[in-house]
Amino acid sequence: MDGQIIGLVAVMMSLGIPLAGLYTYYRVRKLNTEVKMAALAKGMEVPLEPELSQAGRSRRSGILLSALGAGWIVTFSLIARVEPDARIAMAFGAIPLALGIGYFLDFTLIRRDLRTH
Numbered sequence: 001m002d003g004q005i006i007g008l009v010a011v012m013m014s015l016g017i018p019l020a021g022l023y024t025y026y027r028v029r030k031l032n033t034e035v036k037m038a039a040l041a042k043g044m045e046v047p048l049e050p051e052l053s054q055a056g057r058s059r060r061s062g063i064l065l066s067a068l069g070a071g072w073i074v075t076f077s078l079i080a081r082v083e084p085d086a087r088i089a090m091a092f093g094a095i096p097l098a099l100g101i102g103y104f105l106d107f108t109l110i111r112r113d114l115r116t117h
Contacts, residue, residue, distance in 0.1 A: 054110055055107050055110040055111050055114070058103045058104075058106040058107040058110060059103070059104070059107045061099075061100070061103040062100045062101070062102075062103030062104035062106075062107055063100070064100070065096045065097070065099045065100030065103060066096075066097055066100030066101060066104070067100070068096045068097075068100070069093045069094065069095070069096035069097025069098070069099075069100055070093070070097060071093075072090075072092065072093030072096065072097075073090055073093035073094070073097070076089045076090035076093065077090050
């Protein structure tokens with residue numbers, strides 16, 4: 001019975017957490033829109049948020065993926081002190097780390113291209 005409950009909880013969490021995140025994102029976005037619409041209805045000026053450039057998006061993705069990969073590697077290296085088989089899982093941290101480094105390279109190339117033009 002315990003194995004079935006653990007499986008059920010794992011499925012519910014793996015589906016529930018992303019759905020909760022999507023719902024939260026939707027609600028925050030809807031509330032921001034309602035606030036802006038109310039301000040516009042009162043005649044107030046609403047500043048528009050500037051979108052990030054391609055270089056900015058690459059830099060942000062590089063930071064997030066590199067931090068994710070480094071965190072994954074550190075986490076599983078600490079777990080590997082207790083459970084030696086965790087070294088295998090530690091290697092999977094190289095994937096987001098390599099993607100993050102690739103985004104940093106993309107950011108550098110975009111910035112260099114913008115300087116030459």
